[in-house]
Structures are given as structure tokens and as C-alpha cells.
Amino acid sequence: MTVIEHARPSAALLADAAVLSLCAEARLSPKPGLVDARGGGAHDDMDLPLMLASAEALRPAFRMIAQAAERTPAGVGLRERLGVIGRLGDRAMLRATGGINTHRGALWSLGLLVAAVAGGAAGERAAAGDAARLAALPDRWVPAGEPSHGERARRRYGTGGARREAENAFPHVIGVALPRLWAGRAAGLGEDSARLDALLAVMSLLDDTCVLHRGGPGGLRAVQHGARRVLDEGGAGTGSGRAALMELDDALRARRLSPGGSGDLLAAALFLDRVPWPERLEQEVLACGR
Numbered sequence: 001m002t003v004i005e006h007a008r009p010s011a012a013l014l015a016d017a018a019v020l021s022l023c024a025e026a027r028l029s030p031k032p033g034l035v036d037a038r039g040g041g042a043h044d045d046m047d048l049p050l051m052l053a054s055a056e057a058l059r060p061a062f063r064m065i066a067q068a069a070e071r072t073p074a075g076v077g078l079r080e081r082l083g084v085i086g087r088l089g090d091r092a093m094l095r096a097t098g099g100i101n102t103h104r105g106a107l108w109s110l111g112l113l114v115a116a117v118a119g120g121a122a123g124e125r126a127a128a129g130d131a132a133r134l135a136a137l138p139d140r141w142v143p144a145g146e147p148s149h150g151e152r153a154r155r156r157y158g159t160g161g162a163r164r165e166a167e168n169a170f171p172h173v174i175g176v177a178l179p180r181l182w183a184g185r186a187a188g189l190g191e192d193s194a195r196l197d198a199l200l201a202v203m204s205l206l207d208d209t210c211v212l213h214r215g216g217p218g219g220l221r222a223v224q225h226g227a228r229r230v231l232d233e234g235g236a237g238t239g240s241g242r243a244a245l246m247e248l249d250d251a252l253r254a255r256r257l258s259p260g261g262s263g264d265l266l267a268a269a270l271f272l273d274r275v276p277w278p279e280r281l282e283q284e285v286l287a288c289g290r
């Protein structure tokens with residue numbers, strides 16, 4: 001069997017892949033409740049140009065994250081360095097958006113995955129596992145402050161939010177979004193329909209603190225049941241699935257419910273799908289020679 005030398009993707013390439021994934025997630029339309037090419041969804045302070053500007057503003061942070069992970073062995077030192085860069089990235093995002101939180105959750109999830117790939121993880125599962133170990137390490141420099149919306153939702157409803165999703169090695173990315181994306185492609189769905197179905201599959205299962213904070217457990221049930229219904233109707237690529245999706249979009253916009261955590265995890269799946277893993281390259285070369 002051919003064994004191909006695996007050149008680790010450069011920090012610049014990983015930052016490109018992370019920004020492209022955020023842009024692809026933002027452009028994907030029609031997404032229920034989320035910002036997309038049609039407008040702000042459940043948000044009255046966001047639109048697509050703002051999301052794209054925010055993604056671009058995060059490029060230096062992703063590059064610094066990758067460089068730090070290339071140079072520093074995984075451990076508390078790296079975790080604390082990522083915390084510093086993550087908080088700087090957050091400030092760059094807020095500068096670019098005039099103070100609006102467009103991508104905080106996405107920077108957290110993608111930042112950890114970028115660090116894992118830059119640190120040498122080979123394959124989606126390995127990357128999610130390495131990211132989980134980093135997420136679980138302590139960071140002495142977390143500033144004390146007001147509890148975030150997510151923190152309040154966690155205390156009130158006992159859910160784990162973005163932090164636990166990372167500490168558990170991104171089960172909704174590895175076990176839900178990626179398999180659904182690949183199954184959709186294998187079934188011959190168009191790329192947008194395969195991505196929308198992957199998003200809906202995550203929405204149908206995730207305890208999203210973004211939704212809980214705005215709509216409580218009733219709002220979360222509406223998101224989860226609505227997404228499940230679209231999939232049961234045949235998914236975004238069918239007429240009845242599309243009709244159910246548009247109904248869900250109307251309902252989420254009317255109730256101001258935004259499944260932001262699911263948007264973040266779709267972007268994370270698109271990132272992992274874009275990384276040129278050695279075994280995928282190997283399969284492509286073998287298929288080419290057949």
C-alpha cells in the first residue's frame with residue numbers, strides 16, 4: 001500500500017480553512033432562525049456582510065492559535081496561551097461588528113479544533129479528542145466578570161453548553177453533523193441540501209444555550225421538534241421538507257429563537273471536512289490509480 005508523507009497543514013492554511021468554513025456556514029441558505037444570505041433571521045442586529053466581516057476579523061486569531069499549537073506541547077501552557085488568543089480574537093470580532101457577538105461560540109469550537117490539527121492530530125476523531133483534552137485543562141487567566149448568557153442558562157437548566165460539547169470531544173460534530181453530511185452527499189443530494197440536513201440533525205438534538213437563554217425549555221423543544229419534523233418530511237432537498245423548513249424559519253423568527261450553537265457546530269464540521277487528512281489523501285491517490 002502506498003504510504004504518503006503527511007505534511008501538516010500550515011498555520012495560514014488552517015486559518016484559511018477556518019474562515020472559509022465560517023463564511024460557508026453564514027452563506028448557506030435558507031437556515032431556520034440563523035443569519036443567512038436572506039438576512040438576519042431571528043437577529044435584528046446582524047446580516048450576512050456583518051458575519052463575513054466578523055469571520056475575516058478572526059483570521060489572525062486562528063493563525064496565532066495554529067502557530068501556538070505547532071510550537072507548544074499540549075498542556076496547561078498551551079491552554080492558557082489559547083485562552084489569551086481567544087480573548088484577543090473575541091475583542092477583534094467585537095471591534096469588527098460594533099460590539100455584536102457574531103462568532104463567540106464559533107471561535108471557541110473552531111479554535112480548539114484548529115489547535116488540535118496544528119498540533120498533529122490526524123483525522124476528525126483524533127482532532128476532536130485532542131481538542132477535548134485542551135478544553136478540559138484549567139486556564140488561570142479567565143477574567144472574573146458578569147456570568148454570560150450561557151452561564152446563566154447552564155445554572156438554571158443544568159445543560160453543558162459549548163464548554164461541555166468541547167470537553168466531550170464534539171459528539172454533535174463527529175457523531176451527527178459529519179455522518180449526515182457524508183450520507184447526504186452519498187445519496188446524491190446537492191451540497192447545500194446535504195449541509196442543511198446536517199445542520200437540522202444537530203438542531204434536533206443539541207441543548208443549545210443560545211436557544212435556552214432566549215426561549216427557555218419550551219423554545220428548545222420548538223427548535224428540536226421543528227428540525228426533526230423537517231428531516232422526517234424528507235429533509236431540505238425535498239418539497240415537503242423544504243415547506244416544513246420554511247415554517248420552522250417563520251416560527252423561530254417570530255419567537256426570536258436563534259440556534260447559534262448548531263450554526264457553530266456546522267461550521268466546525270465543514271472545517272474538519274476541509275482538512276486534507278493523510279488517510280483521505282491516500283484513498284484519493286489509490287482511487288486515482290485504479
Ligand SMILES: CC(C)(COP(=O)(O)OP(=O)(O)OC[C@H]1O[C@@H](n2cnc3c(N)ncnc32)[C@H](O)[C@@H]1O)[C@@H](O)C(=O)NCCC(=O)NCCS
Binds near residue numbers: 084149161262
Ligand atoms: C466557552 C466559551 C464559549 C464561553 O462560554 P460561555 O458560557 O460564556 O458561552 P455561552 O454558553 O454563552 O455560549 C457561547 C456560544 O456557544 C454556542 N453554543 C451554545 N450551546 C452550545 C452547545 N451545546 N454546543 C456547542 N456550542 C454551543 C452558541 O453559539 C453560544 O452563543 C468561550 O467563549 C470561552 O471561554 N472563551 C475564552 C477564550 C478561550 O479559552 N479560548 C480557547 C479556545 S480558542
Ligand SMILES: Nc1ncnc2c1ncn2[C@@H]1O[C@H](COP(=O)(O)OP(=O)(O)OP(=O)(O)O)[C@@H](O)[C@H]1O
Binds near residue numbers: 025035043106
Ligand atoms: N449564522 C449564524 N447566525 C447567528 N448566529 C450564529 C450563526 N452561526 C453561528 N452563530 C453563533 O451564535 C452566537 C450568537 O448568539 P446570540 O445572538 O444568542 O448572542 P448573545 O450576545 O449571547 O445573545 P443576545 O443576542 O440574545 O444578547 C454566536 O456566538 C455565534 O457563534
